[in-house]
Amino acid sequence: MTAKGPAAVIAQTAGSGRWLFWLGAAAVFLLVLWLLNDILLPFVVGVVVAYFLDPVVGRLQRAGLSRTWATTAVTIAAALAFVGAVMAVLPSLFGQLQELIAKAPQYVVQAATRLQPLVEPLRERFGMTPLSLQEIQGYATQWAGQALSVAGSVAGAVAQRGVAVINLLGLLFLTPVVTFYLLRDWEKVVGAIDAYLPLEHAGTIRKLAGQSNAAIAGYLRGQALVCLCLATIYGLGLSLVGLQFGLIIGLIAGAISFIPFVGTLVGATLAIGMALAQFPPDWMGVAKVAAVFVVGQALEGNVLSPKLVGDRVGLHPVWIMFALLAGGTLFGFVGVLVAVPTAAVAGVIVRHLLERYRESSIYRGTGTG
Numbered sequence: 274m275t276a277k278g279p280a281a282v283i284a285q286t287a288g289s290g291r292w293l294f295w296l297g298a299a300a301v302f303l304l305v306l307w308l309l310n311d312i313l314l315p316f317v318v319g320v321v322v323a324y325f326l327d328p329v330v331g332r333l334q335r336a337g338l339s340r341t342w343a344t345t346a347v348t349i350a351a352a353l354a355f356v357g358a359v360m361a362v363l364p365s366l367f368g369q370l371q372e373l374i375a376k377a378p379q380y381v382v383q384a385a386t387r388l389q390p391l392v393e394p395l396r397e398r399f400g401m402t403p404l405s406l407q408e409i410q411g412y413a414t415q416w417a418g419q420a421l422s423v424a425g426s427v428a429g430a431v432a433q434r435g436v437a438v439i440n441l442l443g444l445l446f447l448t449p450v451v452t453f454y455l456l457r458d459w460e461k462v463v464g465a466i467d468a469y470l471p472l473e474h475a476g477t478i479r480k481l482a483g484q485s486n487a488a489i490a491g492y493l494r495g496q497a498l499v500c501l502c503l504a505t506i507y508g509l510g511l512s513l514v515g516l517q518f519g520l521i522i523g524l525i526a527g528a529i530s531f532i533p534f535v536g537t538l539v540g541a542t543l544a545i546g547m548a549l550a551q552f553p554p555d556w557m558g559v560a561k562v563a564a565v566f567v568v569g570q571a572l573e574g575n576v577l578s579p580k581l582v583g584d585r586v587g588l589h590p591v592w593i594m595f596a597l598l599a600g601g602t603l604f605g606f607v608g609v610l611v612a613v614p615t616a617a618v619a620g621v622i623v624r625h626l627l628e629r630y631r632e633s634s635i636y637r638g639t640g641t642g
Contacts, residue, residue, distance in 0.1 A: 306604065313607050319451030321610060323459065325494060326351060330456050344456040352449055481621055488617040495581040496531050502577050503527040503536070503569055510565035511544055515558065517551055519544070526566075530573075531613075532597060534590070541566045592616055 306313070326347050333343035455462070470478050504527020511519025526540020544562050552558030593613060600612030630636050 310604050310607055315447040316451055317607050317610050319448045319455060321493075322351070322448065322452045323455035324489075325497070326452070326456060327459050328494075330459075340460070341457055344453060348449060348453045348456065351452075477625075481625055485618045485621045488621060489614045492613060492617060495578075498581045499573060499577045500527050500530045500536075502581075503530045503573060506569045506572065507540060507544075507565060510568070511562065514561040514565060516544060516547055516562055518547060522547065532594060535594075537566060537570055592620065 330340070330343045330347050333346065334340055338346070467475075467479070504524045506523075507526045508520045508523030511523045516522070522540060522543045525543070526536050528536070529539060530536030541563070544566065545559065548559040548562040552562075593616060596612040596616035597609055600608030600610075600615070602608070604611070
């Protein structure tokens with residue numbers, strides 16, 4: 274056993290010090306994020322919107338506009354588009370949602386009436402007591418009442434919190450301001466961060482940052498377009514086949530399609546349940562509703578996701594679902610917003626560390642065994 278020289282000891286100590294520094298910085302960052310979680314929403318939304326719109330500003334800048342004028346034009350256009358979409362969609366959406374909640378017990382009973390002849394033989398085979406329509410209606414009314422009670426209590430608790438008012442005002446007034454300044458100074462911010470990278474590892478960090486940016490951009494921008502396309506396909510398709518509340522069910526299914534499999538499962542369950550309450554004995558209507566989701570899934574799997582998201586993202590669906598649940602549990606809605614970007618960066622870092630591990634003597638061995 275040979276003793277280590279002074280240079281080796283100094284290098285080992287410096288390496289340990291660097292690890293402690295970065296672990297401490299990460300711990301401080303997470304602590305600050307947790308402490309300021311209640312007021313971060315407008316700023317996080319502003320960062321997300323700026324990240325989405327930065328390529329558009331870049332194109333206008335390359336076309337000859339200054340960064341400030343390009344940012345101004347894109348910010349105004351995005352704000353007008355958002356306000357127009359809200360005014361066009363929300364009144365009808367809220368009306369349908371309110372009516373759907375009010376009539377939910379009636380539709381549950383109607384759907385149960387259609388399915389009861391199919392379900393009762395199974396219940397008898399497993400020795401379960403049959404359910405009467407009165408019991409089903411009582412359960413449906415009870416569940417609907419509980420859902421409305423929970424929603425009302427949550428809304429009341431949120432409304433009573435001063436933070437909720439601050440976040441609402443921040444979303445309305447601060448988010449556009451944050452978006453504008455981030456878009457205008459995006460290149461300066463990136464340049465300032467790059468200037469403070471540790472010189473010894475700057476090349477590696479830039480490479481990992483580029484891979485992370487490709488993964489985040491590929492997933493967020495691509496998946497946002499996929500969700501928009503699916504919401505349009507489901508909403509229009511269900512409305513055209515005559516399904517009641519088809520628009521809102523389609524928009525819900527499309528909006529939550531960023532969670533793998535969940536959007537389609539929830540939307541198909543709601544839509545087919547509504548179709549069973551509405552269409553029979555015309556079973557062709559139920560088949561048309563199911564066909565809308567079959568077509569939507571076929572387009573997503575074969576056209577939308579391959580073209581808009583692609584295979585370069587490298588995010589497994591299970592990892593995405595875990596990240597969303599963990600982010601929401603730890604930091605609420607802010608955590609949901611930053612979950613996928615964090616998961617993408619973590620995936621890039623883990624793959625880099627695995628490559629380093631496969632190149633190390635720990636994996637390859639020392640050759641003395």
